[in-house]
Amino acid sequence: MGNYLKVLDILGEMQLKGIDLFVEDEKLKMKVKEGQSVSEDLLNKVKENKPLLLKFLLDPDNTFAVKKLNNSHSENLAFLLPGMPGFVDNYDDLGISLESKFKVYGIPFVRGVSTSPLKSVRETTTYTLDQIRGCIDKGQHFQIIAHSYGAYVAYEISKILISEDYKLDCIIFIDVACPSFRKKSCNDSYRLHESISYFIEEYNLIKTQKHKWAPELFGVIEETSKDQLPDSIIHFVNGYSKMQMSSFNANVLRSFVYQLLMTFDINGSLKTRLILVKAADVDWSKFPPGLGWEEIFSDLRIISLQGNHYTVIQHSNILPLCEAL
Numbered sequence: 273m274g275n276y277l278k279v280l281d282i283l284g285e286m287q288l289k290g291i292d293l294f295v296e297d298e299k300l301k302m303k304v305k306e307g308q309s310v311s312e313d314l315l316n317k318v319k320e321n322k323p324l325l326l327k328f329l330l331d332p333d334n335t336f337a338v339k340k341l342n343n344s345h346s347e348n349l350a351f352l353l354p355g356m357p358g359f360v361d362n363y364d365d366l367g368i369s370l371e372s373k374f375k376v377y378g379i380p381f382v383r384g385v386s387t388s389p390l391k392s393v394r395e396t397t398t399y400t401l402d403q404i405r406g407c408i409d410k411g412q413h414f415q416i417i418a419h420s421y422g423a424y425v426a427y428e429i430s431k432i433l434i435s436e437d438y439k440l441d442c443i444i445f446i447d448v449a450c451p452s453f454r455k456k457s458c459n460d461s462y463r464l465h466e467s468i469s470y471f472i473e474e475y476n477l478i479k480t481q482k483h484k485w486a487p488e489l490f491g492v493i494e495e496t497s498k499d500q501l502p503d504s505i506i507h508f509v510n511g512y513s514k515m516q517m518s519s520f521n522a523n524v525l526r527s528f529v530y531q532l533l534m535t536f537d538i539n540g541s542l543k544t545r546l547i548l549v550k551a552a553d554v555d556w557s558k559f560p561p562g563l564g565w566e567e568i569f570s571d572l573r574i575i576s577l578q579g580n581h582y583t584v585i586q587h588s589n590i591l592p593l594c595e596a597l
Contacts, residue, residue, distance in 0.1 A: 341367025
């Protein structure tokens with residue numbers, strides 16, 4: 273088992289037993305609830321992995337981004353790559369639904385406020401590969417589950433992992449078309465305006481009605497160079513809201529805009545199996561049945577699940593995926 277997973281499993285085991293680990297003067301300490309005891313086995317695990325645990329607790333933003341999404345006892349591993357803006361907390365239902373088949377770990381694309389956001393395809397790919405390589409041994413079999421934007425990252429890292437002889441058994445894409453079959457580029461002003469406006473409303477960043485600020489936002493997008501756009505959008509929102517955004521919201525918005533600006537050049541076949549999940553409530557009628565992925569994967573299976581692009585990952589909707597695997 274890779275180093276990251278050892279740490280996550282130890283912390284998970286301690287949490288279940290009501291035991292807290294914390295750092296004081298750069299030494300690990302344990303806080304045990306009254307009436308609770310620490311088993312010798314768990315104590316040995318802590319001692320053996322003390323440097324890793326200490327590193328994690330001292331610097332959680334920059335160490336292990338991977339998050340455990342279920343308490344499965346399965347030996348089968350799956351890594352979840354989320355849609356924009358990149359939180360994995362929204363995928364708890366998916367993790368629980370797949371608990372009988374996979375131990376699921378999520379890799380978020382939004383990092384801590386003290387860490388620079390992922391600004392390019394290369395940075396995102398390198399970061400995601402580092403997380404996965406730190407979690408598994410090279411001979412260990414695993415799957416990748418990717419929703420929306422996460423599928424593009426999954427394609428990029430899968431090419432590299434397969435070339436390095438990692439045992440990637442299967443990829444699962446959830447409700448996403450291959451970029452070559454999309455009508456518009458992620459970089460055009462209309463799509464950027466539509467996506468950023470949705471984000472501003474979803475996070476309630478501007479209190480005034482959309483029709484009052486949306487035209488000006490479009491102008492900012494049209495007139496600003498791509499490398500300056502994330503900061504310009506934050507400046508725009510701060511100006512309209514007449515108050516400084518929280519560092520958390522600013523970090524998420526900045527990460528989100530960088531993701532929108534990334535261009536993924538997906539071509540060339542992948543020698544692994546793809547399960548493509550399509551949301552039944554999404555109109556895919558203008559796309560080929562495999563949403564363009566049939567040109568990349570020769571071994572392709574399509575599953576239709578209830579829900580729209582966002583609700584398809586909810587427990588009642590995603591459960592049939594577990595039964596199909």
